[in-house]
Amino acid sequence: MNPIAPTSPADLRPATAREPAPRLRAFGSPQRYLQGPSALRELGGIVATFGARRPFVVADAVVQALLRGDLQGALGPDAHFAVFGGECSAAEIDRLTVQARTAGADMIVGVGGGKAIDAAKGVRISQPMPLVVVPSIASNDSPTSRIVVVYTDDHRLLEVRRMPTNPDVVLVDTAIIAAAPPRFFVSGIGDALSKKFEAAQCAGSGGNNFYAGRPPAIAQAIANACYDIIREHAEPALAAVRRKQPDPHVEETVEATILLSGLAFENGGLSIAHSLTRGLSIVPGVADALHGEQVAWGLLVQWVLEGRPDHFIADQLAFYARIGLPRSLRELGLAGDPDEAAATIAQDTWTRAPYVQALTTPIDRSRLEAAIRATRDFGSTAPGPS
Numbered sequence: 001m002n003p004i005a006p007t008s009p010a011d012l013r014p015a016t017a018r019e020p021a022p023r024l025r026a027f028g029s030p031q032r033y034l035q036g037p038s039a040l041r042e043l044g045g046i047v048a049t050f051g052a053r054r055p056f057v058v059a060d061a062v063v064q065a066l067l068r069g070d071l072q073g074a075l076g077p078d079a080h081f082a083v084f085g086g087e088c089s090a091a092e093i094d095r096l097t098v099q100a101r102t103a104g105a106d107m108i109v110g111v112g113g114g115k116a117i118d119a120a121k122g123v124r125i126s127q128p129m130p131l132v133v134v135p136s137i138a139s140n141d142s143p144t145s146r147i148v149v150v151y152t153d154d155h156r157l158l159e160v161r162r163m164p165t166n167p168d169v170v171l172v173d174t175a176i177i178a179a180a181p182p183r184f185f186v187s188g189i190g191d192a193l194s195k196k197f198e199a200a201q202c203a204g205s206g207g208n209n210f211y212a213g214r215p216p217a218i219a220q221a222i223a224n225a226c227y228d229i230i231r232e233h234a235e236p237a238l239a240a241v242r243r244k245q246p247d248p249h250v251e252e253t254v255e256a257t258i259l260l261s262g263l264a265f266e267n268g269g270l271s272i273a274h275s276l277t278r279g280l281s282i283v284p285g286v287a288d289a290l291h292g293e294q295v296a297w298g299l300l301v302q303w304v305l306e307g308r309p310d311h312f313i314a315d316q317l318a319f320y321a322r323i324g325l326p327r328s329l330r331e332l333g334l335a336g337d338p339d340e341a342a343a344t345i346a347q348d349t350w351t352r353a354p355y356v357q358a359l360t361t362p363i364d365r366s367r368l369e370a371a372i373r374a375t376r377d378f379g380s381t382a383p384g385p386s
Ligand SMILES: [Zn+2]
Pocket: 140, 141, 191, 265, 274, 291, 295
């Protein structure tokens, strides 16, 4: 079984007369989500609410240098700070788990980017105690989810683990988010943009969400709101982040890139845009692009497969250009031959990606490759009307 799959590809097909078992509608989310310019100040109160005395903090050395003073003040003198090594591997999760046990931890606090947070989630799987997630960047949709992406020590995707429940609290301090390099913010926008379209394709093709259930109507509503907020607020928000002066547009956009984007993928399911990250991961150059950058390009391929009209694509490409999202494999970092890369990406995605068939129109490997090739000149297209 493909480890990342919420289901096998066969399960993504609509039920037939011979397979009448109705699936349950399933919805999940964190217990609490808090966001604002000084949200980190709430951490002490959260610890008190749970009655925790020995919080166990997972954060890398850079994040600790930046935030340790604030965290220590909120968490008290008995907090234990574990230095995350940089890769969310099985060995790293085991090492942190032993530390948490030895420290007598009664709460886990994961602080940082996706991998540090995932390592904290990895500890939580075997140590039943409250988990607080504090993202330091808004580069992808993972903070609210129960998914843990585990890599090998040489940085290849190994497996996906799941916590029994979503994080207890997700605490997003937008002053911290806005101070991070703008490229992360852009990546989060790319990751969020796709959810409306992926949820629609997943539900329309009878696919499952990440709770192995039928996506409920609220999932598409969340995904639609996510898209609308991004289109309305992302550009001024990005300008504010570049000025390092967070404003209400940043608040709106962060809610979309962290809360709505996360709820939308986990409850609405995924489709082509995320499937393509599989194929991209084995092609030099593009493999190193950020997750949200890869998803943004993958969404262009999905739109081609959906048969979107030229004016729709032109409008999106103009938006991508203004935000700084990649419109072609070249802009995503490809140095080699685009046709060769298209063949490799299509083949690998077709054989390995779990939601590649979550599409309402017919799909096969050659259609996928043709759609990838169709994005070849997108980067050189003059921006259309916005
Ligand atoms: Zn994503």
